[in-house]
Structure formats: structure tokens, C-alpha cells
Amino acid sequence: MKESRKDILIDLLLCGLGVLFYCTRFFMKGIPYYHPEDTYFHLSRLISFENVWTSPVNFHIFKGNGTYTNLYYPWLTVYPMWILFRICGSYVAAYNLYNTGLSIATLLISYRCMKRMITDRTASVGFAVLYSLSSYKFVNVFRRAALGES
Numbered sequence: 001m002k003e004s005r006k007d008i009l010i011d012l013l014l015c016g017l018g019v020l021f022y023c024t025r026f027f028m029k030g031i032p033y034y035h036p037e038d039t040y041f042h043l044s045r046l047i048s049f050e051n052v053w054t055s056p057v058n059f060h061i062f063k064g065n066g067t068y069t070n071l072y073y074p075w076l077t078v079y080p081m082w083i084l085f086r087i088c089g090s091y092v093a094a095y096n097l098y099n100t101g102l103s104i105a106t107l108l109i110s111y112r113c114m115k116r117m118i119t120d121r122t123a124s125v126g127f128a129v130l131y132s133l134s135s136y137k138f139v140n141v142f143r144r145a146a147l148g149e150s
Contacts, residue, residue, distance in 0.1 A: 031096075039147070043091060078098075106131075
């Protein structure tokens with residue numbers, strides 16, 4: 001099999017694994033939050049995206065105005081979730097789709113980075129799976145709903 005076909009097959013496998021990792025989230029009602037502060041924080045940011053381009057509070061101003069929130073959680077990284085919300089009309093569906101996309105992106109990026117370092121496909125897939133689907137990420141997604149760590 002050609003090298004590019006193998007890479008495409010592995011990419012599809014990793015995408016399927018990312019979807020499989022999150023498919024149970026689509027059958028759950030709502031968003032689980034046993035530590036609600038992170039979930040409330042990110043969902044309230046999602047709700048306030050309506051005015052992100054016009055409100056000066058969303059931009060960091062160093063001379064005593066504004067907050068440091070956007071230095072640690074840049075709003076542009078969560079902007080795709082807002083676009084998903086505008087498309088589907090549901091915060092829960094947008095949150096789940098965004099997390100699914102993050103999972104797939106993490107799997108693909110970690111695979112590509114490791115493959116570039118060691119050129120062994122099997123070890124690269126193993127690394128991508130262990131890194132992207134670790135118990136830490138599982139707890140952050142299914143127990144804490146911590147979008148910041150995703």
C-alpha cells in the first residue's frame with residue numbers, strides 16, 4: 001500500500017476513534033458538571049460572544065482596565081464553538097461537537113508530531129491514543145466538563 005494511503009487510513013482510524021470517544025456524550029442529557037465553576041465560566045463566555053467584536057471588556061487592556069481571562073483562555077479559541085451554536089441552536093450540541101472536534105484534532109496532531117520525530121507509525125498511533133484518550137482527559141470531559149483542559 002502506498003505511504004499516502006496508509007496515512008489517510010490512519011487518519012480516518014484516528015478520526016473514528018475520536019468520534020467513538022465522544023459518542024456517549026451525545027446520548028447524555030445536558031453537560032455533566034460536578035465541578036460547575038469551569039463549565040459555567042466557559043458557557044457564560046459562549047453566551048457573551050454576541051458582542052465580542054464591539055465590547056472593549058473582551059480585549060485585554062494593560063493600564064488597569066480589562067481582565068486577564070483572555071490571556072489564559074483566548075476567546076478566539078472558543079469562537080468555533082460559538083459558530084457551531086449559531087448553526088445548530090443548542091449550547092449542549094455545540095459544546096459536544098466542539099469537544100469532539102478538539103479530540104479529533106488532538107489525535108491527528110499528536111500522531112503527526114510523533115511520526116515526524118520517530119517515523120514509526122505504530123508507535124506514533126500508540127502515542128496519539130495514549131496521549132489524547134488518557135484518563136486525565138476522560139475525567140476532564142466526562143466528569144468535570146472542563147473545557148479549558150480539553
